[in-house]
Amino acid sequence: MNEISWKQLAALFVVTRASAEMTVIPGELILYGPDRFWSILAAKLIVLILFLPAIFMSLRFKGEGFLVPAIRKNKIFGSVLAILFMLSLTVVILETLINLQLYISDVIFDNMLFIIGVSVISIAAYYGALKGFSAISRCSIFALVMFAVLMVLIASTASDKADINYLYPSFIRDGEYFIRSMLAEISSCSEILIFAVFCGHVRSKPHNAVFLYLAAALVLLEGFTLLYNLILGPYLDHLEYPLYTISSMSDVVIFQRLDGIDSVVWVFCCIIKLALCLCAAHNIFTSFGSSPDKLRQNILLAVYAVILIGIAYFLGTDKERYDTFESMTHTSLHILVAGTLIPLMVLIAGKKRTLAKGGSKFEK
Amino acid sequence: MAKLKRLIALISALILPLCLSGCIQYVELSERGIVQAVGVDYLPDSKVYRMSLQYFFQSGEGGQNQIDKTQxxxxxxxxxxVSVFDAAEDASVKTGKDLLFSENRLIIIGNExxxxxxxxxxxxxVSNYHSHPRAYVAAAKNTAEEIIDIRxxxxxxxxxxxxxxxxxxxxRGTSPDCRIYDAxxxxxxxxxxxxxxxxxxxxEKTDVTVSQESGSSQGQGGSGGGEEEQKExxxxxxxxxxxxxxxxxxxxxxxxxxGxxxxxxxxxxxxxxxxxxDDSKAATVTLFKLDIKTIPKISDGKLSFKIDGFGFGRYEERVFLSDGxxxxxxELTLKVEQTVVKSMTDALEKIKTQYGCDAFGFEKLLLHSYPDFWYDNRDNISELIRTAPVEIAFRCQPYIEGIAN
Known part of the structure; x- marks a missing residue:
């Protein structure tokens, strides 16, 4: 089961976080001024604390995610945790699907039907989930390279548009924005859920992936915020997708605008994130499966994906419903439950593997 | 078998995305009006917006060359x-083409x-993400349409x-440009x-315009007759x-x-x-490597600005200076410095003080340097900037070069 290295896991997390930055965080929370720099820093520190139970769990139950030790303790206990986790994971997938579709209809194809956009993306993500965690990790390296190339292109053209005088060093907004921005930042940190499931798939030191990812995400998000402030100044307050706007202003040799490349990279990153979430769901289904019937598990995952598309359609096509759902997700409750509470419970109540009779290795 | 599977997967991955175009309502290129320039006017009597568009005429392309300049x-x-959007829709209906603004280079705002x-x-x-973000914005002295009319x-x-x-x-430093996002x-x-x-x-007496009637290269004023007729x-x-x-x-x-x-x-x-x-021939000095900084200052709760500039000067014509x-x-350097300071002073007096327009970025600098002062006075900041005194200093250093020396 030890499929990838901790560096690959960190790269995978950076890609999923990158997609969230563009398509999940609502533009209204990316405001002009220094407050967001501090809200990102505070959010990352809190996320590090939230990660601790999962990290300790990965150290105690080496080579396993949260579910196996829980089931080993008690099947009912494991089932309850699995249900709670699936609910949280469902919220993350729905949020990603809806926001991705909004992004597509806002900036790419304004006349694309909601259901078509969501379905095409979900099919690609479903295929990725079937290929497995290791395949998605390898794919994320390609996405990371594409993402890095895009960033280099944007940065290379930013010098003539950036103005250091747009920055100002003082907190002059009220504290409410700081809190809202920080909570939104925490709520989009779905990587903690993925870690709780897949920490056992990392060859060694999975916690290193968390530290590297958090450091990289901090630099990445602070870098984005700096770029937004330097180029867009106070107009940042009026924009929904600031990075898309900046890339559309970028002019590199024959490419008069980079927004097309930008959307391809972000959609690609988002498909990886969705595939990873579906793969996590698949992992939970297989943990409960009594027989290794792959086809049945694949069909179950497909049914789950179709249900999600239906719910995403229901929530995403009505503004009132969408706003309610969005305000619910911004409480970060699902992250707290699935990313921290469940690993903490497993850490406290989970059962370690026992030594096989006369053997030196552990067995289930 | 595994290789065959991979080959099929690869071919599918290449071919299937082509079918995605069926998922959206797309418009053929020939059915698009590729907008090059937009002029927007307001007609106060009828209370409607009037949008004039220059869009690419595709009949002129083809053959060896992409663009046939005889057309x-x-x-x-x-x-x-009743809105800019409505006016654009109306223009689209009249042309029979779906208007594409992604190649638009210029937006002209009519005087009214x-x-x-x-x-x-x-x-x-800007709300339409498909508009070109680097398009210039300009104002027309009269109507935007009369600018669009000239080819x-x-x-x-x-x-x-x-x-x-x-x-x-x-x-050349004679007029700041303004892109849509700058605005x-x-x-x-x-x-x-x-x-x-x-x-x-x-x-003017030029031959840079094309007659709209004939589509030929004759100027709008025609080609015959006396001096008056040659103007276009x-x-x-x-x-x-x-x-x-x-x-x-x-x-x-x-x-x-x-300024x-x-x-x-x-x-x-x-x-x-x-x-x-007064009698001498004018000397032209080109200022280059200009370094001009504006510094806001708060003293006793009063806002003021200090502009400090420096530039090298290159004599374009050595009309009266002899060696040594x-x-x-x-004297010439002093005159240049005085002219530059006067240019800035005049601009400030007229644009900032008279018109209340902060074209100089003073508010940006104030927020950058004194955010708390900006926040405390945010409701009155325009007036504070309009009335704030500005101290200007400029120093020019002659830079002699070239074969004339």
Missing amino acids: PNVLKSVGEG LAKYDLEGTLSFF FKEGNVSTDKLTNMITNASR MISLSYSSRSAYLPLLEVKE KTVVISGGAAFSQGKLTGTGTRGDSA IQLITGDTPELSVSVRTD DDEAEN
Whole structure:
């Protein structure tokens, strides 16, 4: 089961976080001024604390995610945790699907039907989930390279548009924005859920992936915020997708605008994130499966994906419903439950593997 | 078998995305009106917006060359409506084409419309993510439509001439250019100011325009007859339009535009012609490597600004300086410095104090340096900036070079 290295896991997390930055965080929370720099820093520190139970769990139950030790303790206990986790994971997938579709209809194809956009993306993500965690990790390296190339292109053209005088060093907004921005930042940190499931798939030191990812995400998000402030100044307050706007202003040799490349990279990153979430769901289904019937598990995952598309359609096509759902997700409750509470419970109540009779290795 | 599977997967991955075009309602290129320039006017009597468009005329392309210059390569269309969007829709209906704004190079705001909300007008072009974000924005001295009506021979399309004029004027330091996002950023500050190049139709003896009637290369004024007949309508940048609180408050001359560009530090180089006495021939000095900084100051709760500048001066014509004539050289340098300071002072007096337009980026600098002061006075910041005294100092250092020496 030890499929990838901790560096690959960190790269995978950076890609999923990158997609969230563009398509999940609502533009209204990316405001002009220094407050967001501090809200990102505070959010990352809190996320590090939230990660601790999962990290300790990965150290105690080496080579396993949260579910196996829980089931080993008690099947009912494991089932309850699995249900709670699936609910949280469902919220993350729905949020990603809806926001991705909004992004597509806002900036790419304004006349694309909601259901078509969501379905095409979900099919690609479903295929990725079937290929497995290791395949998605390898794919994320390609996405990371594409993402890095895009960033280099944007940065290379930013010098003539950036103005250091747009920055100002003082907190002059009220504290409410700081809190809202920080909570939104925490709520989009779905990587903690993925870690709780897949920490056992990392060859060694999975916690290193968390530290590297958090450091990289901090630099990445602070870098984005700096770029937004330097180029867009106070107009940042009026924009929904600031990075898309900046890339559309970028002019590199024959490419008069980079927004097309930008959307391809972000959609690609988002498909990886969705595939990873579906793969996590698949992992939970297989943990409960009594027989290794792959086809049945694949069909179950497909049914789950179709249900999600239906719910995403229901929530995403009505503004009132969408706003309610969005305000619910911004409480970060699902992250707290699935990313921290469940690993903490497993850490406290989970059962370690026992030594096989006369053997030196552990067995289930 | 595994190889075959991979091959099928690869072919599917390449071919299946082609089918995705069926998921959206797409428009063939020939059915698109590729907009090159937009003029927006407001008709106060009928209370409607009037949008004039220059769009690419595709019949001119094909064969060996992409563009056939013997044909007029842009066509004009107009639309009217109660909003800018409505006017664009009307223009689209009249042309029978789906309008594509992603290649639009220039947005011209008519004089009457400029008296209303500039931000609201421009929001049409930025809220649609497919509009070109690097399009220039300019104001028309009269109507935007009369600028759109004029077709130029130069450039792949007629609009190239206008955008090249704006780019070149900015490069020469005589008029700041303004892209659509520059305008939106400037309008986001509390003074909601913007300064746009002012385009004016003039009759001049040139042959740069194309007659609309014939589509030939004859100028609009025709080719025969005397001197009067040889004049044709062309477009010039006559200065700038100053906006405050999103509305046109006045227009500046080319000198004012040069002063603004100097203060904002966007001037790559600027030629200054001066006379040391009334009878002498003017000497031209080109200022380059300009370094102009504006520093806001708060003293006893009072806001003021200090502009401190330096530039090297290159004599373009050595008309009266002889080697070792330090006195004449100093006198010339002093005159250049005084001219530059006067240019900035005049621009400040007219654009900032009279029109209340913060084209100089003072609010940006104030927020950058004194955010708490800005926050405490945020409701009154425009007035504070308008009345704030500005101290200007400029130093020029002659830089002798070239074979003339």
